[in-house]
Amino acid sequence: MSVITCRGVTRRYAQPGMPPVTAVAGVDLTVEAGTIVAIEGPSGSGKTTLLGLLAGLEVPDEGVIDVLGHDLARLSGAERARLRQARIGIVFQSFGLIASLRAGENVSLPLALARVAPRERDDRAKAALEEVGLESAFGTRIDELSGGERQRVGVARALVIDPIVILADEPTGSLDEANASGVLALLTDAVRRRGASLVLVTHDPASAARADRHYMMRDGRLSIGVPA
């Protein structure tokens, strides 16, 4: 069973006074349930744009994207947001956390958006922080945590909704090697435990080595890659 299928997906960006940039060009991709897919490729090749399309944050100019049985083009922006909030965990290179809030508040934000009751939010945020080894950081402000700890909070926030799909955009790109491998192990182990799927954009061969399938992106085109 597949959780994501893309057929002929193209995304162009207009540029004033210049021809448009084709960030994603005719991409076909199938992500099977319970698998980890790694996407590598040089800077500017369209990796972040592709993840944005899969997340329903961007709309393709051509092609069809099906996520968990929903043709994204048939959903409104609000419906895509609800699908994302309920089923898709996202981890960013830059962590995407709110620095002035506490770790527990950051992790429970997706639950607040999904209108989960406050008491249950706290319980689930604590469990997610425990899963990444940071239960003691529940009440700690993000700006008091190290980079590796921040990204573990980022992973906990992606896990807290019990996602079916996680999209991770160079999640270890801002970390040193030791922290990067720790965060990567946490993320991939959590995905495997849940039988969830992970689309992992990475420059890091150690990250790619944990994947079931490997793709290369170049100039917006996706091709089957050589395992690292």
Ligand SMILES: Nc1ncnc2c1ncn2[C@@H]1O[C@H](COP(=O)(O)OP(=O)(O)OP(=O)(O)O)[C@@H](O)[C@H]1O
């Ligand atoms: N919002 C935007 N408006 C205009 N052009 C954009 C926009 N987002 C991306 N692009 C262009 O689309 C192309 C692909 O960008 P994208 O960010 O997807 O690449 P990437 O593979 O994620 O790169 P990196 O490894 O540096 O993160 C680039 O040429 C970029 O300049």
Ligand SMILES: [Mg+2]
């Ligand atoms: Mg990028």
